[in-house]
Amino acid sequence: MNQDRYSRQVLLKEIGIDGQRKLSEASAVVMGCGALGTHSSSLLARAGVGEVTILDRDVVDITNLQRQTLFGEDAVGQPKAEVAERQLRQVNSEIAIRGVVVDVTPENVEGLLSGADVVVDATDNMKARFVINDACVKLGVPWVYGGAVGTSGMVLAVHPEGPCLRCVFPTLPPREATPTCDEVGIVNTLPSVVASIEVTEALKVLLGERTTPELMIVDVWSGDLDKIRVAKNKSCVTCARHEFYRFDG
Numbered sequence: 001m002n003q004d005r006y007s008r009q010v011l012l013k014e015i016g017i018d019g020q021r022k023l024s025e026a027s028a029v030v031m032g033c034g035a036l037g038t039h040s041s042s043l044l045a046r047a048g049v050g051e052v053t054i055l056d057r058d059v060v061d062i063t064n065l066q067r068q069t070l071f072g073e074d075a076v077g078q079p080k081a082e083v084a085e086r087q088l089r090q091v092n093s094e095i096a097i098r099g100v101v102v103d104v105t106p107e108n109v110e111g112l113l114s115g116a117d118v119v120v121d122a123t124d125n126m127k128a129r130f131v132i133n134d135a136c137v138k139l140g141v142p143w144v145y146g147g148a149v150g151t152s153g154m155v156l157a158v159h160p161e162g163p164c165l166r167c168v169f170p171t172l173p174p175r176e177a178t179p180t181c182d183e184v185g186i187v188n189t190l191p192s193v194v195a196s197i198e199v200t201e202a203l204k205v206l207l208g209e210r211t212t213p214e215l216m217i218v219d220v221w222s223g224d225l226d227k228i229r230v231a232k233n234k235s236c237v238t239c240a241r242h243e244f245y246r247f248d249g
C-alpha cells in the first residue's frame, strides 16, 4: 500500500493507519452507476477500499453528462459499468475495480451482493431499493440507502438487524409518488452531496464505527439539513419476519 496516496486520511483520527488497512481489506458494491453511482464509486476507489464493484445495466446517454462525473462525450453509447471501471482504474491501480453490466433482480441479487462488506445504493427507484434491502438483510450485509431528485435527497444507513428501509416504507410506494430525475429533473450539485453522505456512512461501516442512526434529508437549494429518527417496526416483513422479496404488501 502506497502510504503517500492516503496520507491525508491516515492523518485523521477517524481513520488512521489501522483504519486505512481495514479499508484496503474491505469490499464495497455500488448498485447503479448514474449520478450517485459515479460519485460514490469514485470516492470509494479514491479512499482505497480494496474492492469496488459497480453494477449497472445502462449505457451512457448525453443527458447523463450534466451530473454523472465519470463520463465524457466519448463515452456516450457505452455501458456505464465498463466506462466507470476503466476510468477508476486510472484513479487507483492498487485496488480491484470491477464494472458489471447487469440488470439486478430478486433472482440474481444475492449472488451479486454476497461477500460484500457494504452496499451503496445508487439506484433510481424504490423497487430496486426494496430488492437491495431484502438481499442485504437476508445476507447480513449493511447497506446505505440514498436518493436524490430535484433539489433534495435522503440517506439512511441500514444494518441487517434493522431498522431497515421497510421499517420506514412498509409497502412499495406507487410509482407516481416517487418521480425520477428523468421526470422532474435534478440540480447537478445535489448528487455529490448525497453520495458524499452515503459514502461517509459506508466508510464508517467498513471501519466498524457507529453509523448515523437517523434518516438524513438534505435540500441543497434551501440549505436545509434534517435528521428524522427511525424506529424498528417489530412486525417488519423484512428485518423482523424475514419474509423476503414480497413487494405486494
Ligand SMILES: [Zn+2]
Residues within 6 Å of the ligand: 162, 163, 164, 165, 166, 167, 168, 232, 233, 236, 237, 238, 239, 240
Ligand atoms: Zn425492517
